[in-house]
Amino acid sequence: MSISDGLPQGFENLDADDKIDVVCDHFEAALLAGKVPRIEAYLDSAPQQLRRSLLIELFGLELEYRRQHDAIPDFSEYARRFPHESRMLWRHFFDEFNSQSPACGVTLIQDQGVPANDTSGRKNSTLGPGGPDYRRVGRYLLDGLVRRDAEGDLWRGFDPELNREVMIRLSPAEAGIGPGAVVAQLHRARKVTHLHHPGIVGTYDAGAEDGRYYIVTEVVEGEPLRQHVSAGNTEHRQIAELIAQVADALAVAHASGALHLNLSPDQIVVDLSGRPRLQGFAVDAWTICGDDAGQLAKLATYRAPEQFVGKTGDIGVTTDVYALGMVLYELLSGQPPYCGVVQEITGQVLTTPPIPLQQCAPGVSDDLAAICSKAIAREPQSRYSSAEELADDLRRYLDGKTSRASRVSFWHRADRAVRRRPWEWLTVLVAFLGIAVACSVALWDDGRVRVQIATQPSGAAVTFVPLSDADGRPLPHRAVAVDAGDVLEARLPPGKYLVVAVVEGHGFHEVWRHVPHPDSNDVPGPYPHQRWSVHSSGLLQRDVVTLPAIDIPDDSVVEEMVLVKGASAFEVGDDAGGRSSHMRPMRDFYLERTELTWRTYHEVTEMLPPFMPPHERAAASRLDEAATYLTFDQAVVLAERLGKRLPDEFEFEYAATRAGTQRFPWGHDAGPGTHWTFGAVTDHEYDIVTFGNQPPIIGLYSNVAEWTSSRPVPYPGAEGSEPDVVDPDLRVVRGGPWSVLQGTPDLSEVPDGPRERIGIPRMSARKGLGVRFARSAVPRVLPEHFAGSPDERRGE
Numbered sequence: 001m002s003i004s005d006g007l008p009q010g011f012e013n014l015d016a017d018d019k020i021d022v023v024c025d026h027f028e029a030a031l032l033a034g035k036v037p038r039i040e041a042y043l044d045s046a047p048q049q050l051r052r053s054l055l056i057e058l059f060g061l062e063l064e065y066r067r068q069h070d071a072i073p074d075f076s077e078y079a080r081r082f083p084h085e086s087r088m089l090w091r092h093f094f095d096e097f098n099s100q101s102p103a104c105g106v107t108l109i110q111d112q113g114v115p116a117n118d119t120s121g122r123k124n125s126t127l128g129p130g131g132p133d134y135r136r137v138g139r140y141l142l143d144g145l146v147r148r149d150a151e152g153d154l155w156r157g158f159d160p161e162l163n164r165e166v167m168i169r170l171s172p173a174e175a176g177i178g179p180g181a182v183v184a185q186l187h188r189a190r191k192v193t194h195l196h197h198p199g200i201v202g203t204y205d206a207g208a209e210d211g212r213y214y215i216v217t218e219v220v221e222g223e224p225l226r227q228h229v230s231a232g233n234t235e236h237r238q239i240a241e242l243i244a245q246v247a248d249a250l251a252v253a254h255a256s257g258a259l260h261l262n263l264s265p266d267q268i269v270v271d272l273s274g275r276p277r278l279q280g281f282a283v284d285a286w287t288i289c290g291d292d293a294g295q296l297a298k299l300a301t302y303r304a305p306e307q308f309v310g311k312t313g314d315i316g317v318t319t320d321v322y323a324l325g326m327v328l329y330e331l332l333s334g335q336p337p338y339c340g341v342v343q344e345i346t347g348q349v350l351t352t353p354p355i356p357l358q359q360c361a362p363g364v365s366d367d368l369a370a371i372c373s374k375a376i377a378r379e380p381q382s383r384y385s386s387a388e389e390l391a392d393d394l395r396r397y398l399d400g401k402t403s404r405a406s407r408v409s410f411w412h413r414a415d416r417a418v419r420r421r422p423w424e425w426l427t428v429l430v431a432f433l434g435i436a437v438a439c440s441v442a443l444w445d446d447g448r449v450r451v452q453i454a455t456q457p458s459g460a461a462v463t464f465v466p467l468s469d470a471d472g473r474p475l476p477h478r479a480v481a482v483d484a485g486d487v488l489e490a491r492l493p494p495g496k497y498l499v500v501a502v503v504e505g506h507g508f509h510e511v512w513r514h515v516p517h518p519d520s521n522d523v524p525g526p527y528p529h530q531r532w533s534v535h536s537s538g539l540l541q542r543d544v545v546t547l548p549a550i551d552i553p554d555d556s557v558v559e560e561m562v563l564v565k566g567a568s569a570f571e572v573g574d575d576a577g578g579r580s581s582h583m584r585p586m587r588d589f590y591l592e593r594t595e596l597t598w599r600t601y602h603e604v605t606e607m608l609p610p611f612m613p614p615h616e617r618a619a620a621s622r623l624d625e626a627a628t629y630l631t632f633d634q635a636v637v638l639a640e641r642l643g644k645r646l647p648d649e650f651e652f653e654y655a656a657t658r659a660g661t662q663r664f665p666w667g668h669d670a671g672p673g674t675h676w677t678f679g680a681v682t683d684h685e686y687d688i689v690t691f692g693n694q695p696p697i698i699g700l701y702s703n704v705a706e707w708t709s710s711r712p713v714p715y716p717g718a719e720g721s722e723p724d725v726v727d728p729d730l731r732v733v734r735g736g737p738w739s740v741l742q743g744t745p746d747l748s749e750v751p752d753g754p755r756e757r758i759g760i761p762r763m764s765a766r767k768g769l770g771v772r773f774a775r776s777a778v779p780r781v782l783p784e785h786f787a788g789s790p791d792e793r794r795g796e
Helices: 014-033 039-043 048-068 074-083 085-091 092-099 180-190 225-233 236-255 293-300 318-334 340-349 367-377 387-398 410-420 422-444 600-604 614-621 631-640 649-656 745-750
Strands: 135-137 140-149 152-157 164-170 205-211 213-215 222-226 267-269 276-278 447-454 459-467 480-482 488-492 493-502 507-515 533-535 543-546 562-564 568-573 581-584 590-591 705-707 730-734 758-761 774-776
Touching: 014 039, 014 048, 039 048, 048 085, 140 164, 140 422, 152 213, 180 205, 222 225, 225 236, 225 267, 225 318, 236 276, 236 318, 236 367, 236 387, 293 340, 293 533, 293 705, 318 367, 447 507, 459 488, 480 488, 480 568, 507 631, 562 649, 568 649, 581 649, 600 614, 600 631, 631 745
Parallel strands: 447 543
Antiparallel strands: 135 140, 140 152, 152 164, 164 213, 205 213, 222 267, 267 276, 447 488, 459 480, 459 493, 493 507, 533 543, 562 590, 568 581, 590 774, 705 730, 730 758
């Protein structure tokens, strides 16, 4: 059936809008006359190119007529009649069907995009019988589920208000994402809705519903960066051009105040035109990944060292530069720079540079390798200062110019010059050799290194006490003292040092620092006690190693601590498990009353411990409980920032056994220790020890175990008590047995008591492992300020 015969003369000559109006008038007239016009008959009267628009108009008229006459539309009928247009119709008229009451005969259908046994907590929309598998979030319709991963569900969707296709990221439904996390994610997403650049996937909108957030972004047709590069057998120059374009987009984002901080190859898609598009600005993927260890490992590979150590002041544009440099490294080498589980990758990022690029990809040019190396430098200040600078250097390489990062050696340049004018340059080369030899003698003539360090406040006297390479113990007889002054400089043998800085009338601080060996491959670490920088003053002047400055607290830092008076000798050990009993002196020291709490932790740093599993992060909101999942080096950093230090294992034992006079902090009976629980640091009332009239020290053998500064040096008289070297990566943990470290106390272990010493790797981070801090009663600058056993080697 067709209505062509009823159309006015000249219909074919009308414009598109007038043709639609004429047909709709005929359709509406039939409805008002009580007839039952078929939409299909009216569609046949219009050209094919008008079919979609005309169908929407006719469909709307019929729905409105039925609504006015209390007729319930059955969408399944329309789906059968218009199978190719049914999804489009549903999008345009979703509200009409969604508003129908189940009491009126409309049934609910299961969304085919999500398994029937889905427990994600997402609500079903009220759908007409047989309707497509649409759901709604905000004003947006959810079409097909693209994928489900640790970041949530990614949907293709539709914006009926603006009549456009969109992508919708719906956050995970896990209970661990609380209101605070939702608010933080929405704030992050809304900050980037203004970003408009051809190289950035646009963020349109963000909102929350039923305790979950959603982020609406542009649809980009294309393929993931890795797939694009591997599928096309891409040349190094093409890879450099791709990364330069991503750097351009990153620079625009940075200029507008937006940081990515989760950049990886997975966040870059190459569109159909071949342009790389950067996405993911709106989502903090690291936080949202929860306890998905696999996804966290993927992200950890590209995270900069400062993101793992809580150095929020160093997190900025160079953090994104580092991640993009890691992406460049992977594309050029064909493999990720690091691999393993999250903890392994984190340790590698903090301590081990990637394999040199040209070693795993020999075909990479010197210039391109130098660019990559500069981008992924461990220290933020050693990287490109901006994404724009990285893009510029990549284009210098593409233009055949020497990149600014290229470190072409003097000898390489001289070699080329000599080949052009051999006789003219012979004298120059000989002279250079002489200068080089002289400079090498001047720089490192006796193996000592020129070292500078600053203090705040300035004017401190500084003493460098070397630490033994064999066992890490201080060697005060070899200390080097520097008088007070604005510029503190010393010439020191390479190695690790206890640095004691004293400002008369103000206070003192004791920290660790590392002086690199000139002939080693030492690489600065992320923490102040592992970090340094080398500055050259020119060919005829010696290089200077600059160590991180020391912030010296005033003497009030000990006001809440307990002064533990020492003794000329106390009994250490219990002749069990290699803990041979022997006597040891103890100097006065201060000790914190409790373990470090999450409250104090959050006052020092904004970032959670990087090794803390996502499913445990809620514990960090229990402010009065002990901060855990700290590595040894993180504990050292926190101590320095608070103006304190870690106790050594003998200070811990001295306090926990009341100067060696009892088995447990509370006495000799193990009974109270059989009720081991984790909780607030002040809740362990039975586990207290007092010194004089001061407040008690709490929890030395209950709650969590605690780091000490000591290496597991065998006790005198114990088997193997004279090792050549004690593993430098091990540190002694006190205050709890193995099961406590693991977070599952085994009461059968408790009778060992606080004399038990456990050596674990410094990179370990565990649920039952925390720290409490100590402080020396006086600055340790002289041999008599250090405690030691009578038969301990001294001055070696």
